[in-house]
Amino acid sequence: MIERGHHDMGGLPAGKVERSEHDYVEWERRVDALMVLLSGIRGQKRMTVDELRKNVEAIGPDAYEQMSYYERWVTSITQTMIQRGVITTEELGRKMQEVQNRERDGAA
Amino acid sequence: MVQPSFKPGDRVAVRKAWPLGHIRTPHYIRGQVGSIERLCGSFPVPEELAQQRSGLPAQPLYRVRFLQREVWPDYRGGADDALEVEIFQHWLEPA
Numbered sequence: 001m002i003e004r005g006h007h008d009m010g011g012l013p014a015g016k017v018e019r020s021e022h023d024y025v026e027w028e029r030r031v032d033a034l035m036v037l038l039s040g041i042r043g044q045k046r047m048t049v050d051e052l053r054k055n056v057e058a059i060g061p062d063a064y065e066q067m068s069y070y071e072r073w074v075t076s077i078t079q080t081m082i083q084r085g086v087i088t089t090e091e092l093g094r095k096m097q098e099v100q101n102r103e104r105d106g107a108a
Numbered sequence: 109m110v111q112p113s114f115k116p117g118d119r120v121a122v123r124k125a126w127p128l129g130h131i132r133t134p135h136y137i138r139g140q141v142g143s144i145e146r147l148c149g150s151f152p153v154p155e156e157l158a159q160q161r162s163g164l165p166a167q168p169l170y171r172v173r174f175l176q177r178e179v180w181p182d183y184r185g186g187a188d189d190a191l192e193v194e195i196f197q198h199w200l201e202p203a
Contacts, residue, residue: 008135010134053154054159
Protein backbone atom coordinates (compact mmCIF):
# COMPACT_ATOMS: atom_id res chain seq x y z
CA MET A 1 0.00 0.00 0.00
CA ILE A 2 1.50 3.33 -1.05
CA GLU A 3 0.03 6.29 0.71
CA ARG A 4 1.30 9.84 0.91
CA GLY A 5 0.57 11.53 4.21
CA HIS A 6 -1.72 14.53 3.74
CA HIS A 7 0.86 16.89 5.29
CA ASP A 8 3.63 15.56 3.01
CA MET A 9 2.70 17.81 0.08
CA GLY A 10 6.10 18.71 -1.36
CA GLY A 11 5.91 18.93 -5.16
CA LEU A 12 2.14 19.19 -5.38
CA PRO A 13 0.58 22.14 -7.23
CA ALA A 14 0.05 25.07 -4.88
CA GLY A 15 -0.82 28.75 -4.89
CA LYS A 16 1.56 31.67 -4.77
CA VAL A 17 4.03 31.93 -1.92
CA GLU A 18 3.06 34.73 0.48
CA ARG A 19 6.31 36.67 0.88
CA SER A 20 5.24 39.45 3.23
CA GLU A 21 6.06 39.41 6.94
CA HIS A 22 3.20 39.15 9.40
CA ASP A 23 2.91 39.63 13.12
CA TYR A 24 1.72 37.04 15.62
CA VAL A 25 -1.23 37.48 17.94
CA GLU A 26 -0.75 37.01 21.67
CA TRP A 27 -2.11 33.45 21.91
CA GLU A 28 0.20 32.32 19.10
CA ARG A 29 3.22 33.67 21.00
CA ARG A 30 2.01 31.79 24.07
CA VAL A 31 1.70 28.52 22.17
CA ASP A 32 5.23 28.97 20.86
CA ALA A 33 6.51 29.69 24.38
CA LEU A 34 4.62 26.65 25.71
CA MET A 35 6.43 24.42 23.21
CA VAL A 36 9.82 25.89 24.17
CA LEU A 37 9.14 25.19 27.86
CA LEU A 38 7.80 21.66 27.25
CA SER A 39 10.91 20.90 25.17
CA GLY A 40 12.92 21.20 28.39
CA ILE A 41 14.95 24.35 27.73
CA ARG A 42 14.65 24.78 31.49
CA GLY A 43 13.53 21.99 33.78
CA GLN A 44 11.98 18.70 32.77
CA LYS A 45 11.64 17.71 29.13
CA ARG A 46 7.98 16.92 28.53
CA MET A 47 7.97 16.33 24.77
CA THR A 48 10.11 16.32 21.64
CA VAL A 49 9.67 18.34 18.45
CA ASP A 50 9.24 14.97 16.74
CA GLU A 51 6.15 14.25 18.84
CA LEU A 52 4.88 17.72 17.93
CA ARG A 53 5.27 16.84 14.25
CA LYS A 54 3.78 13.37 14.63
CA ASN A 55 0.64 14.71 16.23
CA VAL A 56 0.36 17.60 13.75
CA GLU A 57 0.55 15.01 10.97
CA ALA A 58 -2.15 12.94 12.69
CA ILE A 59 -4.71 15.75 12.33
CA GLY A 60 -7.36 14.74 9.76
CA PRO A 61 -6.94 16.29 6.28
CA ASP A 62 -10.03 18.53 6.51
CA ALA A 63 -9.13 19.85 9.96
CA TYR A 64 -5.49 20.26 8.87
CA GLU A 65 -6.58 22.51 6.00
CA GLN A 66 -8.90 24.60 8.18
CA MET A 67 -6.49 25.15 11.06
CA SER A 68 -3.87 27.86 11.19
CA TYR A 69 -0.24 27.00 11.94
CA TYR A 70 -0.46 27.55 15.68
CA GLU A 71 -3.91 25.95 15.92
CA ARG A 72 -2.21 22.78 14.66
CA TRP A 73 0.53 23.24 17.22
CA VAL A 74 -1.80 23.66 20.19
CA THR A 75 -3.87 20.66 19.05
CA SER A 76 -0.70 18.58 18.80
CA ILE A 77 0.74 19.74 22.14
CA THR A 78 -2.57 18.89 23.84
CA GLN A 79 -2.66 15.44 22.24
CA THR A 80 0.95 14.82 23.31
CA MET A 81 0.23 15.82 26.92
CA ILE A 82 -2.66 13.33 26.98
CA GLN A 83 -0.50 10.58 25.45
CA ARG A 84 2.24 11.19 28.00
CA GLY A 85 -0.19 11.28 30.93
CA VAL A 86 0.64 14.86 31.89
CA ILE A 87 -3.06 15.67 31.69
CA THR A 88 -6.13 13.45 31.39
CA THR A 89 -8.98 13.89 28.93
CA GLU A 90 -11.29 14.43 31.87
CA GLU A 91 -9.19 17.28 33.24
CA LEU A 92 -9.01 18.80 29.77
CA GLY A 93 -12.78 18.53 29.24
CA ARG A 94 -13.53 20.12 32.60
CA LYS A 95 -11.05 22.95 32.01
CA MET A 96 -12.47 23.67 28.55
CA GLN A 97 -15.96 23.82 30.05
CA GLU A 98 -14.73 26.16 32.78
CA VAL A 99 -13.16 28.50 30.22
CA GLN A 100 -16.32 28.44 28.07
CA ASN A 101 -18.43 29.30 31.09
CA ARG A 102 -16.09 32.10 32.04
CA GLU A 103 -16.31 33.55 28.51
CA ARG A 104 -20.11 33.27 28.53
CA ASP A 105 -20.47 34.85 31.97
CA GLY A 106 -17.95 37.54 31.10
CA ALA A 107 -19.85 38.42 27.92
CA ALA A 108 -23.23 38.55 29.69
CA MET B 109 26.21 5.15 17.11
CA VAL B 110 25.79 3.47 13.73
CA GLN B 111 28.91 3.87 11.56
CA PRO B 112 28.56 5.82 8.28
CA SER B 113 28.51 3.43 5.34
CA PHE B 114 28.54 6.05 2.53
CA LYS B 115 31.04 8.73 1.54
CA PRO B 116 30.69 11.86 -0.60
CA GLY B 117 30.13 10.98 -4.25
CA ASP B 118 28.54 7.56 -3.57
CA ARG B 119 25.38 6.85 -5.56
CA VAL B 120 22.41 5.99 -3.36
CA ALA B 121 18.76 5.06 -3.84
CA VAL B 122 16.13 6.21 -1.38
CA ARG B 123 14.10 3.29 -0.07
CA LYS B 124 10.60 2.94 -1.48
CA ALA B 125 8.67 2.49 1.73
CA TRP B 126 5.54 4.01 3.14
CA PRO B 127 5.36 2.94 6.79
CA LEU B 128 3.00 4.52 9.29
CA GLY B 129 4.31 7.01 11.81
CA HIS B 130 6.38 10.18 11.64
CA ILE B 131 8.72 9.99 8.62
CA ARG B 132 11.26 12.70 7.76
CA THR B 133 11.98 11.32 4.25
CA PRO B 134 9.68 13.25 1.90
CA HIS B 135 7.20 11.26 -0.19
CA TYR B 136 8.43 12.76 -3.48
CA ILE B 137 12.03 11.60 -2.98
CA ARG B 138 11.36 7.94 -2.12
CA GLY B 139 12.60 5.68 -4.91
CA GLN B 140 14.86 8.39 -6.41
CA VAL B 141 18.60 7.95 -7.02
CA GLY B 142 21.11 10.63 -6.04
CA SER B 143 24.63 11.09 -4.75
CA ILE B 144 26.00 11.77 -1.28
CA GLU B 145 27.00 15.42 -1.00
CA ARG B 146 28.20 15.28 2.62
CA LEU B 147 27.78 13.59 5.97
CA CYS B 148 25.96 16.01 8.31
CA GLY B 149 26.67 14.06 11.50
CA SER B 150 24.80 11.40 13.46
CA PHE B 151 21.54 12.01 15.27
CA PRO B 152 18.88 10.12 17.24
CA VAL B 153 16.21 8.82 14.85
CA PRO B 154 13.19 11.19 14.65
CA GLU B 155 10.86 8.28 13.81
CA GLU B 156 11.65 6.84 17.27
CA LEU B 157 11.80 10.18 19.10
CA ALA B 158 8.26 10.82 17.87
CA GLN B 159 7.10 7.69 19.74
CA GLN B 160 8.60 8.62 23.13
CA ARG B 161 11.67 6.42 22.61
CA SER B 162 15.35 7.35 22.71
CA GLY B 163 16.08 7.17 18.99
CA LEU B 164 19.38 5.47 19.81
CA PRO B 165 21.70 4.31 18.38
CA ALA B 166 22.18 7.55 16.47
CA GLN B 167 22.01 7.21 12.69
CA PRO B 168 24.23 9.04 10.18
CA LEU B 169 22.41 11.84 8.37
CA TYR B 170 23.50 12.80 4.85
CA ARG B 171 22.82 15.62 2.48
CA VAL B 172 21.91 13.85 -0.76
CA ARG B 173 21.95 15.59 -4.12
CA PHE B 174 19.38 14.77 -6.83
CA LEU B 175 18.96 16.19 -10.32
CA GLN B 176 15.77 18.25 -10.57
CA ARG B 177 15.00 16.87 -14.03
CA GLU B 178 15.10 13.32 -12.65
CA VAL B 179 12.84 14.10 -9.69
CA TRP B 180 10.27 16.12 -11.66
CA PRO B 181 9.48 14.69 -15.12
CA ASP B 182 8.18 18.06 -16.38
CA TYR B 183 11.07 20.14 -15.01
CA ARG B 184 12.00 22.93 -17.41
CA GLY B 185 15.02 24.47 -15.67
CA GLY B 186 18.71 23.82 -16.30
CA ALA B 187 19.89 20.26 -16.91
CA ASP B 188 22.34 20.46 -13.99
CA ASP B 189 19.91 22.02 -11.50
CA ALA B 190 20.05 20.02 -8.30
CA LEU B 191 17.91 19.45 -5.24
CA GLU B 192 19.46 18.54 -1.88
CA VAL B 193 17.58 16.62 0.79
CA GLU B 194 18.81 15.53 4.21
CA ILE B 195 18.17 11.81 4.60
CA PHE B 196 19.07 9.32 7.32
CA GLN B 197 21.25 6.33 6.45
CA HIS B 198 18.56 3.74 7.17
CA TRP B 199 16.53 5.22 4.30
CA LEU B 200 19.39 4.78 1.79
CA GLU B 201 20.72 1.84 -0.22
CA PRO B 202 23.74 1.62 -2.55
CA ALA B 203 22.79 2.36 -6.18
